[in-house]
Amino acid sequence: MKTLIQGVKGARDFYPEEMAFRSWLYGKLANVSNRFGYQEYDGPFLEKIELYAAKSGEELVKEQSFVFPDRGGELITLRPELTPSLARMVAARQNELVFPLRWWSFGPFWRYERPQKGRSREFFQWNIDLVGANSREADAEMLAVACTFFKDVGLSPKEVAIAINDRELMEAELLSVGISSEKLMDVYRLIDRREKMSPENWTNYASEIGLTTDQLTSIKGLLANTQLWRNSPALTYIFELLNAQGLADYITYDPNIIRGLDYYTGIVFEARDMEGGRAIFGGGRYNNLVSDVGGQPTGGLGFAMGDVVIKLTLEKYDKLPRINLSPARILVTVFDDASIKASVLLAYQLRTAGLNVELYPEVVKLAKQFKYADRKQINYILVLGPDEVMAGNVTIKDLAKGLQTTIPVSLVVDYLHKTLDE
């Protein structure tokens, strides 16, 4: 025990049980992505630090990313997010890609932070983006993708909700109460931090960025107005489109949602557990990102969801899938040295017929083989003892039902196919 070499802090092992969940999750989000016509892609796991420094701010990258010099001395970053890579890839082939493009990805990301529940240093993330369409229909589609995912994994509107806001609306409202356009970014940051600061600190922060008491009062008024969306034809229309798809139950309007990242230009949204807990995913529209990395101005939007928090949420609401970890549902036992060849042959025949079959790898007591099958949740056990071999039969036991039957070997493939289909 003490001589075991420990894994890297914050990195996770995927034993078959965890891997099964990861694969299940991948299947769910791949299915949703594909149903909306999105193509799977991926970026490199390594990027130059400049890609992130260009848009995210150097502090963020230097302190929260894995950065190391390669042998040539160049600073390399383990990707902390995918959107900059996406923008770079789009910009690099802007003239040959077919827009609007719908892309999705599921892969590993790294951030150098102190691990705790719901946050590790190595995690998987689903990214999905719609680039080259600036319409409100595009906005509504991205939200529909998110809602559909929740529906597919069994999370109801009572359990999770997607809060949405629009930076264009907030900009108009803030300008109307006398905030200058130069102060907008500061005010966004102020709004984003409200939940994370004490009221006094928040008020102090407001005066630090040069807001008057009247202005702050106006901002508080805006943030308390859950009907503010009615001033936005765009949001009103988006809600209509979602309503038409029966997905509006997941959506709530929240003027406090502004998101921390500077690059959002339109709608912003995040999904939360209704009973508190971390944000399950976040996203929004970014119309300047592609041009920021050197491409032609191209708008887009998308969101990213981490595997850790969604797993916690599913766990909390008892929505984790019950996955049988054994690919094989059939175990062929071996009885003794005399009959073992018959068992090997039987397993071979079943596999040839397309069935997943385990053959017990050594001659031990039948009880031990049965126990093995039981623990591995292998439901069907085939026994080929002297009696069966002599008569050309095989005995099949259904562990779940506790029933067993003996049939001719020639019928076993059909029998198992039929039984497994039930």
Next chain:
RNA sequence: GUGGCUGUAGCUCAAUGGCAGAGUGCUUGACUGUGGAUCAAGUUGUUGUGGGUUCGACCCCCAUCAGCCACCCCA
């Protein structure tokens, strides 16, 4: 990066500074061709790691590693 809690058998957890335990699991048997139930016996440890204090340390002190919680930050 800051503050706090925790670390004992494969797992869940006990043990006033004085013999390191229970449940569960595992092995074997009751049951010489049958798991999951029951019963019996057996088995499981450098108490995270490294130092220190003490006649004596799982217990107290220091360091370190890891996990968790709250900050910070959110990609």
